[in-house]
Amino acid sequence: MSDQPQAPVQPAASQPALPQKIRRPRPQWLQTLARVFREPKALIGFIILALFILIAIFAPLLATHDPMQEGALPPLQPPSKQFLFGTTGYGDDVFTQWVYATRTSLSIGFQVAVIATALSVILGVYSGFKGGKVDAVVNWVTQVMLVLPGYPLIIMISSYIPNAGSEAIVWVLGLTSWPGAARMKRAQAMTYRTRDFVLAAKLGGFSDFRNMLAEVFPNMMSLVFNTFISMISWGIFGEAFLRFLGIGSTHTPSWGNMLNQAQNGNALMQGAWWWFIPPGLSITLVILSLTLINYGIDEVSNPRLQKPLKLPKALRRKLQAAAGEEGM
């Protein structure tokens, strides 16, 4: 996005009184990202996430057993050298299942995030920026979608899809999760509608579409990235929820499926914690890493969250004095 031609005019001087965030900032998201990495919490988040992504990528190399061989191993073996995470009640190697599940669950999370983020950006930014009838319709659909109870709706839609595989789950989750994010983007895009630099671009005869791409969108990068990260979480949670309820194919190894199988196999009742803990803990860690990343972005991109400058002592004293004069 930084390659986009700069806006022709930027009348920053005309509004000197307003704080910096209203002045049109440069699309400096790369710079922002660098600052995010300097935030220790975000850094930890990135490290955890990277670890899981590596596991997902190298799943076939890491797997110690054939993931497709049902019932070949002795059931309910505790973790050992041979079975790193033990075996399930059905005679599968938990570690092998887990590395493949990591692959499935992460990819579902990313795909859901792509769909939902794209929809929320397209619908939210366009309707917010454009206003008028388009906005009214989109806003309406958003409002209705927001009041329908999410998970039951997802269960219902899933039942339309016989033998719902991972792709189906991705679409169901992706198509139902955009409204909240779209509303946020719409609200922000609306504030740009009347900003000077946008008005100027409009006057300059540029099309709405170009203005959105060149003027509005780059300024919303942090919000978009924020949405993307949240939607990965939503996708991973949603997958776990649906599969735990037994919706969708149970043959793909995923964290939700592992939990579903462990629960149906009474893993905890049989004391087989090694069957139940890995998928749940993995979900926790990945969601935590995403939360940390989002937190870091927020901390860096929201100027008002930035660490306050220590006021010089002289100034503080002056303020104190002024307050005193004002009278108690």
Add this chain to the structure above:
Amino acid sequence: MYYIKKLGNFILLVWVAITLNFLLPHLMPGNPMEALVAKSQGKIDPVVMHALALQFGINNKPLWQKYIDYMTQLLHGNLGVSITYYPVHVSTIIGQSLPWTIILVGVTTVLAFLIGTLIGIVAAWRRNKLFDSLMGPLWMFMGSVPQFWLALLLLYYFGFQLGWFPQMHSYSAGDAPSFTWRFLGDAVWHSILPGFALLITTIGGWMLAMRNNMIQVVSDDFVAFAKARGLRPWTVMMSYAARNAVLPSVTQFAIALGYAVGGQILIEEIFSYPGIGYQLSQAVISQDYPLMQGIFLIIAVVMLFVNFAVDILYARMDPRVGTEEASA
């Protein structure tokens, strides 16, 4: 004028929600009889389908006719007869499960909001001090734990292994709801495990939101003035900063309370808690249209009402909203 417009919008949205409620289940493949026969795992003979069709009133009337029938019934306050619990009225089922959901989910929502907000206030006030650096990661972690996974761990460890808490239900068998201390104590006792699972995973969200809002307010001039005037830190924190920072959280809180009506599908299922979330998911799975529609309706109307109320509240507190958002 603004209020009238909002009210009109509210009514229109309710109508759309009702229509969607009606349409969604009717677009689902299959019908409740087939679901029932399939669910019986061979215990219901398909021969009985005819009697079932008669009992459930399944017929081949055109969709528009069914829609008119549905709306007419609804105007008379009749939500129809459940199929799962045939011939019990939907309103009876909602009546007997909604109170428990409101008690469990409602109370935990309130508690999570209060505790989370309070921690958020203190964390922001003592930003980057020990309290803040401990609480942030702790609650972020807790918020990343999948609720149902935590609930199962609690159930197996504290309910099954140790036997400290009841494994299911909202009160002891052989008791009947009454306003005695003994019964109330028993009900609280039964809600501790599910309540704890809900509470511990939702505090984080409120805390982070409040902390962010609070930090922004803390840097505002009037707080600096209040500090400078030498007011007690506690007073400044609570009466000046928190009071202003809590507003966005209150909006979210109202919406969360609305969502609480929908119940918690998995928590209610795991603890056999007689709430509405589990009823809804079961209704969806067994294609119990009337029950599904009834519960969707209640949730949608409550949610729309909450949104409406929040809008009105906002307009009263910030007159600018009335003009700016009138187009929405």
Add this chain to the structure above:
Amino acid sequence: MEGTLKKLAATAVVSTAAVALLAGCGGQTSSSNAAGGTGNGASNNAVQTSSSSNPPLTILAEESSSWTDNFNPYAVANLQTPNGTIYEPLFYFSTTSSKVYNLLGTAMQWSNDNKTLTVTVRDGVKWNDGQPFSAKDVVFTYNLLKQYPSLDTQAVWKALSDVKQVGSNQVEFDFKSVQVPFSQIVVGAVPIVPEHIWSKIQGDPSKWTDPNPVGTGPYMLDKFNAQTYTLKANPNYWGGTPAVPELIYPAISSAQAANLQLTSGKLDWADEFLQNIDKLYVSKDPTNRHYFFPPVADLNLVPNLKNPLLANTAVRQAMSLAIDRQQIDNVGEFGYEKPSNPSGLVLPNEQDWLKPGLSTTFTVDIAKANALLDQAGFKKGADGIRVSPSGQKLSFNLIAPNGWTDWNEDETLIAQDLKQIGIQINVQEPQQTDWSNALLNHQFDLALESGLFAGNTPYQGFRNTLYPGMQQNYEQYDNSVVAKALDQFASTTDPSTQKQAMYTVEAQFEKDLPVIPLVYAAEWSQYSTKDYTGWPDASNPYVDPSPATAFADAIVLMNLKPAH
């Protein structure tokens, strides 16, 4: 075996006294009287002298998130079925033995070329509100079903032409055609309701919730709330006071929650599927905790016979030879469901009907399976999958409902087995409804499905799966020899003719393999002998042991005796 109705009417009338006697025989299981146990419940230490001081039984029949105040015996979906405990039929035909129990009826007599059945009604029975019961109530009940087809959940009026009272204590059932086996449903599955209550209902009685049920059964409603309801002994019961004074039914929403309750010793009688049951359940109190999983039907691999490849008998025979049924039992079904046999009968329940000389075991023979396919002209392609002479791949979709974990496991095992003989199986798990729709509309290649749990002769099961036009004939099998034999069976009450007819069906079944039997679908039941003995078990499977089986549950309850 005294399996035919005529003979039953004449000789095998099992009176209540005989029931009590049977319970006595069952007493051999009560070797578990060791006092003390694990002391899971505090209330059981008291010495029981009279029935009323006996402990209650906590029962889980069906999983449900909550109960509703609904005891209508005709509401099919009703999970808290009052059938058996509160409402009784005329007779009960056991599905796990050849026993017939006389409930509100005491004798049956066929006449008019097996088109008229005369039932003698029990004397001295009172409804639990104290009103006397009579043949008038029986006639009222059947005519109510005729008037309101929505109540006729067994479709009895499809076969009946008239039901009328004869004399003071007899009821005559006139059938439209000769349908001897179906009479088991007519007189064995319709709960009798009181005229003095049900005649006063306004409108369609199927829409009535019957909150205060008045029946003739051994129990009556005591306390009700959405989480738990209790039944208490009916003091007027014609069969004497039941040993268990109180039945407690908690609402439990999921199988996992139910498993927890069961293994914690909080349920006395349940029908749960539980893996490693010996370790998880029995081992915690081996003297008192028991389970009995009798076979009640076949779990079949159903081929769609309209598929030209699957219509080829050689393909079906080869599949059957390649499937390792023992592995399905061991891995998929946790050793609970023994391999089926080639006759299509459920053994040992139906041993008496087995044609002498038929083999009773399937064997795995990959070489023979391959040879069969080679002979039929199916050549292996480069990918190892066989191709028909006309160029079609032997590749099929196999469906079983999503979430039926044991069946889903079975699917994978079958796919692995068939891969060895060059048949590719694509495992699919649609939602239950879609699976059921696919079967009903014959839109599938291969499916897993178990027969109905019904009938105390093999007739009903065979008719359901093999008779042309039957709803459960999912594979669309059409064999006139089989159809004729089944018709012959239905038209006679003579046991030797019925046996010959059955033998014909069995022989055809083995030859054609219209469906491929895998393992016996079992009925689940767990029970505790801590307080009561006399449960159905392998040595005395007098009725279906599941607490969810309508009518049978009450027969089990009336067979229980205090353990101390």
